[in-house]
Amino acid sequence: MRPPIVISTWNHGLPANRKALEVLAAPTSSALDAVEAGARVVELDCPDMTVGLGSRPDRDGFVTLDAAVMTGDGRAGCVAFVQGVEHPVSLARLVMERTPHVLLVGDGAQQFARECGIEVAPPKLTPQADKEWHAWLKEKNYQPKVNIENHDTISILALDAHGVMAAASTTSGLAYKMHGRVGDSPIIGAGIFVDAPVGGAICTGLGETVLRTLGAHLAVEAMRAGATPQEACELAIARIIEKNPNPQNYQVGMLALDFKGRTGAYAVQKGFTYALQAELKPAASKF
Ligand code: ASP
Numbered sequence: 001m002r003p004p005i006v007i008s009t010w011n012h013g014l015p016a017n018r019k020a021l022e023v024l025a026a027p028t029s030s031a032l033d034a035v036e037a038g039a040r041v042v043e044l045d046c047p048d049m050t051v052g053l054g055s056r057p058d059r060d061g062f063v064t065l066d067a068a069v070m071t072g073d074g075r076a077g078c079v080a081f082v083q084g085v086e087h088p089v090s091l092a093r094l095v096m097e098r099t100p101h102v103l104l105v106g107d108g109a110q111q112f113a114r115e116c117g118i119e120v121a122p123p124k125l126t127p128q129a130d131k132e133w134h135a136w137l138k139e140k141n142y143q144p145k146v147n148i149e150n151h152d153t154i155s156i157l158a159l160d161a162h163g164v165m166a167a168a169s170t171t172s173g174l175a176y177k178m179h180g181r182v183g184d185s186p187i188i189g190a191g192i193f194v195d196a197p198v199g200g201a202i203c204t205g206l207g208e209t210v211l212r213t214l215g216a217h218l219a220v221e222a223m224r225a226g227a228t229p230q231e232a233c234e235l236a237i238a239r240i241i242e243k244n245p246n247p248q249n250y251q252v253g254m255l256a257l258d259f260k261g262r263t264g265a266y267a268v269q270k271g272f273t274y275a276l277q278a279e280l281k282p283a284a285s286k287f
Pocket of ligand 1: 204208
């Protein structure tokens, strides 16, 4: 038995990690319970308005959410473009545990939520999100901004005392995205990937850049080939920059954890923070 390890994205990773570590302190809990519980904290309370039902909407005024879970044995569940569900990360877990599928989207994900007894709320923006959306509508200028305000997924990876690893991600994606847009976060191999006995990787940032390169899978395969988690994050970020022009216009942050408990963190640009255990850290970056 070794002490559990939890690593997650951005400042909101800190409350998520605290919750995950609290869960992992119970002898019967699992890495999956821990990452789900950690992600749920941010789904309920995300001051950045980038996770959960309190998020900024898409350009048509709808909050659409993406989430995923994965465990080291290759099990995975994801939901994308789902509306009205308070805890999409838990719905993703139910997709993994109760269906023969990996990914449910939109109305089908909502229907599954109802079948599981989960309440689906009608579309509604918080007063702040509504105000900001109406201000945005005046110009309708869609321009994702580096590091700030219009995206910031909580992605979280945990290795429990029994040597089991799990990851979760949950996000509203990019603010003012096109209706129906899905990013990297609920896509296995892109925003999230775990493979025992190698390790796991999770991403945040401009999802299109990560989708084009399957960033998390790339980092895990680099670890399989012998890279440390830090080297794996740097290699994956280098590939993202190589395949996606104008890196000054986007941010991607990558975190990795291997089964030895070693961690890595790297980003395209300065400003990516992450939580390791109960400590907040700035990640090194390419630029
Ligand atoms: N990766 C997310 C997306 O593109 C957003 C983020 O992590 O900041 O949907």
